[in-house]
Amino acid sequence: MLDLDKYLTETIDIKYQGKSVKVIQPSVAFVKRFGELSEDKSQEELMDTQIDIVKDFLNNNTSGQEFTKEQIEQLPQKAIIAIFSEITKAINNIDNDPNCKSQSQEEK
Numbered sequence: 001m002l003d004l005d006k007y008l009t010e011t012i013d014i015k016y017q018g019k020s021v022k023v024i025q026p027s028v029a030f031v032k033r034f035g036e037l038s039e040d041k042s043q044e045e046l047m048d049t050q051i052d053i054v055k056d057f058l059n060n061n062t063s064g065q066e067f068t069k070e071q072i073e074q075l076p077q078k079a080i081i082a083i084f085s086e087i088t089k090a091i092n093n094i095d096n097d098p099n100c101k102s103q104s105q106e107e108k
Contacts, residue, residue, distance in 0.1 A: 011062060012086055022062045026090055030056065034087060054083050 011022035026034065033056075037049060051072050058067045072080075 009062075012090060014058070014083075014086070016058075016065070019065065020063065021058065021065045023058060024060045024062060026057070026087060027060075030060070031091055034091070050080060050084070053087075054080055057083065057087060 007025070010025045012025065014021045014023055030053075034053060037046070037053070041049065051069060054075075055067055055069055055072045058065075058072070
């Protein structure tokens with residue numbers, strides 16, 4: 001039996017202000033939005049999109065923690081880059097999993 005619940009409960013642990021936040025792995029819809037970052041945008045539009053993506057990513061957690069746009073805007077750029085690195089790593093882990101046949105694997 002294929003147990004989809006195990007995929008719905010996989011998390012990425014992130015520490016924020018001394019608390020552990022368990023962020024759920026990115027969904028297909030989220031990955032599509034993440035891919036839109038490469039589209040042509042002004043610097044301001046790109047920053048707004050990055051903030052929205054980070055907020056949505058962090059708010060998709062099982063810890064009950066809610067992040068506001070203002071909180072994300074106060075994070076150092078280095079933290080935003082680290083979060084994007086975690087998102088990319090999670091997406092790449094799925095793409096490289098031999099047990100998951102994704103479209104991107106078939107294109108390789």
